[in-house]
Ligand code: ADP
């Protein structure tokens with residue numbers, strides 16, 4: 657039973673950037689794992705038909721009984737879709753390639769932007785008693801991503817420290833603005849996190865300087881370094897925090913989680 661006095665539902669965060677290979681899935685997995693180290697209970701919703709977050713947390717395609725497709729299209733309750741992972745406190749709603757057809761099935765109808773919202777923002781989800789729901793978005797501003805933004809309290813944008821990194825951002829911000837106007841006026845931007853940062857590379861430094869100059873406080877102080885342990889971890893079906901707990905990558909994601917939690921603590925007071 658829901659306790660009417662209990663605090664509001666979990667906070668929903670869409671990890672999004674329409675560019676592929678910028679570190680969305682890596683950030684979703686490792687931020688989720690780092691949040692569990694603070695005792696937070698987290699559900700990671702894999703909303704990418706490639707299912708990299710599911711694979712990266714050791715959920716084999718054959719064992720994905722229910723998936724985010726069922727959550728969206730058949731309104732199967734989140735509680736029935738989620739699976740435990742090897743990380744205490746971290747659950748996943750897995751994805752399979754079915755999800756790519758969901759995107760097409762959703763295109764026609766405007767109401768379809770609210771399917772994920774309706775699945776995630778309902779009292780039954782409160783009963784799961786989770787603190788955070790992170791959504792790993794596909795590399796596109798498609799209907800799935802719009803569903804994620806409509807459902808979310810905030811977006812977190814991984815930005816790869818490379819040339820043209822900032823170009824795609826205006827498109828993304830435009831989509832955030834459209835979602836605010838049409839469906840979710842309270843959608844916040846949690847922040848932009850620079851990923852695959854290489855201190856020895858002038859270009860990385862230049863991208864950082866540009867990002868901080870144009871986006872200011874929206875850019876997290878924490879940057880995720882390029883670190884081979886981060887890229888090895890998924891093939892062992894683990895977050896880097898488990899695979900190599902003292903690696904630079906693991907420490908960076910812990911720092912990101914601290915900064916992320918501090919933002920939210922301030923927002924709650926404010
Ligand atoms: P996206 O989800 O945006 O497509 P991924 O998180 O899958 O991006 O990352 C793309 C590739 O870059 C993956 O092979 C991943 O292992 C690698 N990668 C991500 N972050 C790092 C990092 N900090 N250091 C090294 N490799 C990284």
Ligand code: MG
Nearest residue numbers: 680681704708
């Ligand atoms: Mg991905």
